[in-house]
Amino acid sequence: MAAKSIISRPVYGTLFPQPGKHHLFVADAEGALAISDLAARAPAGFFGDAHIIFIPGADGKHVAALEALKPAQFYQGPSFASALPRLKQTLANAHMGLRLYLAGTEGLIGQAMQAALEAGIDHASIQTEHRGSLARRVQCVHCKGITENVTTQPATCSHCGLLLLVRDHYSRRLAAFQGVCINAEDRSEIPPTEEIFR
Amino acid sequence: MSTGTTKLDVVVSDVVPVNELVTRFHFRRRDGALLPTFSGGAHVVVEMRDGERTRLNPYSLMGSPLDTREYTISVRRDDAGRGGSLFMHRHVRPGMEMVISYPVNLFSLDLRARKHLMLAGGIGITPFMAQTAQLAAEGGNFELHYTCRTASLGTYADVLAERYDRRVRLYHDDRDERIELDRLLSSQPLGTHLYVCGPSGMIGWVRDRAASLGWPAETVHFEHFAAPQPGAPFDVTLALSGRTIRVGEQQSLLEAIEAAGVDPPYLCRGGVCGQCETNVISHDGKFIHNDHWLSEEEHRSCGKIMPCVSRFEGRSLVLER
Ligand code: FES
Numbered sequence: 001m002a003a004k005s006i007i008s009r010p011v012y013g014t015l016f017p018q019p020g021k022h023h024l025f026v027a028d029a030e031g032a033l034a035i036s037d038l039a040a041r042a043p044a045g046f047f048g049d050a051h052i053i054f055i056p057g058a059d060g061k062h063v064a065a066l067e068a069l070k071p072a073q074f075y076q077g078p079s080f081a082s083a084l085p086r087l088k089q090t091l092a093n094a095h096m097g098l099r100l101y102l103a104g105t106e107g108l109i110g111q112a113m114q115a116a117l118e119a120g121i122d123h124a125s126i127q128t129e130h131r132g133s134l135a136r137r138v139q140c141v142h143c144k145g146i147t148e149n150v151t152t153q154p155a156t157c158s159h160c161g162l163l164l165l166v167r168d169h170y171s172r173r174l175a176a177f178q179g180v181c182i183n184a185e186d187r188s189e190i191p192p193t194e195e196i197f198r
Numbered sequence: 199m200s201t202g203t204t205k206l207d208v209v210v211s212d213v214v215p216v217n218e219l220v221t222r223f224h225f226r227r228r229d230g231a232l233l234p235t236f237s238g239g240a241h242v243v244v245e246m247r248d249g250e251r252t253r254l255n256p257y258s259l260m261g262s263p264l265d266t267r268e269y270t271i272s273v274r275r276d277d278a279g280r281g282g283s284l285f286m287h288r289h290v291r292p293g294m295e296m297v298i299s300y301p302v303n304l305f306s307l308d309l310r311a312r313k314h315l316m317l318a319g320g321i322g323i324t325p326f327m328a329q330t331a332q333l334a335a336e337g338g339n340f341e342l343h344y345t346c347r348t349a350s351l352g353t354y355a356d357v358l359a360e361r362y363d364r365r366v367r368l369y370h371d372d373r374d375e376r377i378e379l380d381r382l383l384s385s386q387p388l389g390t391h392l393y394v395c396g397p398s399g400m401i402g403w404v405r406d407r408a409a410s411l412g413w414p415a416e417t418v419h420f421e422h423f424a425a426p427q428p429g430a431p432f433d434v435t436l437a438l439s440g441r442t443i444r445v446g447e448q449q450s451l452l453e454a455i456e457a458a459g460v461d462p463p464y465l466c467r468g469g470v471c472g473q474c475e476t477n478v479i480s481h482d483g484k485f486i487h488n489d490h491w492l493s494e495e496e497h498r499s500c501g502k503i504m505p506c507v508s509r510f511e512g513r514s515l516v517l518e519r
Contacts, residue, residue, distance in 0.1 A: 020412025021384055096386040097412035120312040120389015125414030 008170045012109070012130040017042040021049060021097030024090060025071075026112040028055040028080070030132035031104025032062030038101070039069050047071045051090060053083050055108065080111055087112060091119035103129045107137040107148060110175030123172065134197040138166050139176040146176055151197045154182045163190065166197070204300045205245075206233065210292050211268055220321065220353045221287055222260075225269045225298060233266045238329030239305035239393075239421070242269065243467060245297045246285045252456070255282040256467050258324040258395075258421075259301055260354075262331035269298070272353065274321040279425060280448050302465050305395065305421035307332070312389030314340040317377070317404055319396020323353055325421060326395065330362060343377055345369040345396070379404065383411050395421040424469050426450035427488055429509045435516045436460065437479050451505035455519075462505065462519060469507035476503055476517050483512010 015038040017023075023046065025035055032054060039047065050071040055078070056063055067074055077083035091098075100116055102109045109128050116126055135149040138157075145159025154163050157179060164179030171178065183189045212224035227233055236259055246253040257271035273286045290296070305325050307314060314333060316326050323344055333340045342365060346352040349370055358366045369375040383392070392413060394404045401420045408418050428448050435442045436455065445454040452474055455462050465473040469489030478501055487497045489504035496502055503510075503517065 018412065019410045022412075091388060094388045095384060096388060096390050096417070097384050098388060099412050099414075120310075120387075122310070122414060122416045124416050 008172075009168045010106070010110070010128070010170055010172075012128045015101050015103055015127050015129045017046055018099045018127070020099035022094065023047075023050040023099050023101065024094070025050060025052045025054075025101045025103070026083070026087060026108065027052070027102070028104035028108040028132070029057040029059075029062070031102075031108065031129070032056075032066050034103035034129040034131050035069070035101070036062075036065055051075075053077070053087055053090075055080055055083055055104075080108055084111075084115065087115050088119075091115060091121075094119070099127070100125075101127045101129075104131055105133050105135060106130060107135065107175070110137060110170075110172070113172065114175040117172070136166060136197050137176045138164065138179040139171065139174050140164055140179050142181060146174070147179070150177075150179075151195050152193050153196045154191060154193060155179065205297050206242075206300060208233075208269070208296055208298055210290055210294045210296060213290060213292055216272060216353055217350055219351060220272050220274050222270055222272045223286065223290060225271075225296065226267065228295065233269055234300055235266055236263055236301035236328075237303050237306050238263055238332040239307060239325045240301040240303035240328070241305075241325075241466070242271070242301050243299040243464075244271070244286070245299075246282060246289075248281070248285050248289075253280075253282045253285060254453070254456075254467060255286075258305075258328070260324040260327035262335070263328055264331065264335055269301075272321065272324050274353075276425075280428065302471075304466055304471050305393070305419060307393070308391045308417075308419070309338075311391035311417075312339065313387060313391070314338065315382075315386055315390050315392050316340060316342040317392070317394040317396070317400075318342065318344045319394075319400040320346055320351070321353060322394075322396030322400075322421075323355075323358075324395075326393070327354060327358075329393070330358070330365075334362065341365050341367075343367045343369065343382065345371065345375075345377060345400070347371045379407050380411065383408055383413065391417045391419065393419045393421075398422055398424070422468065422470065422490065424488060424490070424507050426453075426467075426507050427486075427509065429486060430511055432483075432510050432512070432515065434510070435514070436519055437516055438519050445509070450507065451503070451509065455505060460519065464506055467506045469504050472504075474504055474506045476505055476519055477501065478503055479516040479518055480514070481510070481512065481516065482514045483510055485510055 015034050047069045051073040052071045053075045102112045135151050138147050138150045140157040143160035147158040162181045165182040167178045169178040207228045208225040209228050211226045214222040241256045241258045243254050243256050261270040273283050275287045276283045318326050443458045463473050465471040472491045486509040488507040
């Protein structure tokens with residue numbers, strides 16, 4: 001779990017089964033393990049009312065483990081973007097009693113939460129668990145472009161090319177951390193790049 | 199200073215019988231100015247000078263928050279109660295000068311909600327009168343389900359039905375009409391917030407069903423004014439002032455402390471807001487905790503008491519203030 005530093009920095013918890021009529025899971029890569037851990041504590045028949053949206057990532061692992069839970073619905077997609085229409089559709093048709101569980105990378109959790117907030121779910125009632133990579137989704141405050149999977153400090157904006165200091169300042173609305181130009185005074189000053197959000 | 203001690207000087211501008219149990223009271227400011235704005239769900243504490251005694255009872259404001267020329271409350275007569283509602287019914291007349299507190303809202307609407315689902319039982323309708331007026335003016339999405347014993351005791355049911363038509367559903371106990379709660383709760387769109395005000399049995403039932411049907415606690419709001427329960431008299435010592443006072447059978451601990459000239463903080467006088475929380479210095483006996491504020495663990499550990507509703511039985515009790 002990522003450390004808490006400033007107030008907007010999201011704090012993640014541990015998924016646990018909640019009472020409810022339907023259970024919607026959105027996870028990527030190692031987030032699947034958080035679902036398996038929850039399954040070990042869930043009452044019998046819990047997954048009979050569950051819908052899992054899973055983005056396995058490049059290595060394609062964990063799909064079989066999730067299918068073995070026998071959820072009522074299982075969707076596997078190549079990217080969050082490809083899963084988003086399904087997530088939105090599911091939320092639009094949902095009723096109170098649906099519980100939402102998000103697990104995996106911060107980028108996935110943040111973007112799924114954004115869709116959920118738009119659908120009217122209070123962020124405090126969404127369960128989240130961080131698993132796997134610490135890679136960040138970063139918005140460049142200068143050009144507003146979003147760069148996915150940022151693991152270094154500083155990082156280069158994939159839109160305008162500025163060298164960005166990745167801040168802990170997180171926007172729930174954008175589901176992204178803020179990146180601010182690190183060498184605005186003198187562009188020739190290039191601090192060393194370190195990989196820190198692995 | 200506690201909000202509960204911020205006062206408004208008012209005059210009773212009208213007293214209107216509503217049905218065999220309920221009477222409505224209208225207040226205006228004595229200086230003719232507008233009253234403070236409030237939001238739907240707010241209450242005021244009304245001071246009643248009943249001979250030697252001062253009674254302080256909280257009542258929900260039921261007028262529209264858009265009209266602050268006057269405040270209106272509705273009081274249900276409780277013949278077996280401690281006398282506050284009887285005082286209002288028997289002694290308060292138009293033209294009488296009274297003192298009420300500034301409004302306090304412990305039951306406000308969550309305006310982020312996509313839809314507001316309201317459940318009222320009996321006189322629990324009053325906060326919803328203001329809330330529905332507020333939402334209707336803003337084009338808000340709401341639905342009100344109101345249970346009452348009989349049609350004639352359906353306080354303001356006719357007014358609500360006329361104002362809001364199909365957004366209001368009535369249920370009469372004597373006709374065996376019941377809210378189909380599970381079905382109602384499970385058919386609400388995502389983003390709905392639930393509000394319930396009524397007898398404590400109803401609040402418990404609704405909260406319980408909502409929790410097991412998967413409503414997050416943040417989306418369930420309730421208001422319950424527990425009237426202080428009578429009990430055996432007991433003595434209490436206030437460590438800071440060094441005074442020992444007697445709490446009568448019909449008196450709450452908070453009222454006894456006030457009668458002794460101490461000015462303790464309060465907001466709800468119903469055991470829900472936390473404002474009157476007081477530390478226990480020592481005790482020999484048993485607490486009768488009637489509040490909804492302290493945790494079960496705090497109740498067991500006997501380190502705190504909510505004097506507005508809780509009592510004590512035993513040999514000695516020393517409180518901090
Ligand atoms: S005054 Fe609110 S809990 Fe006692």
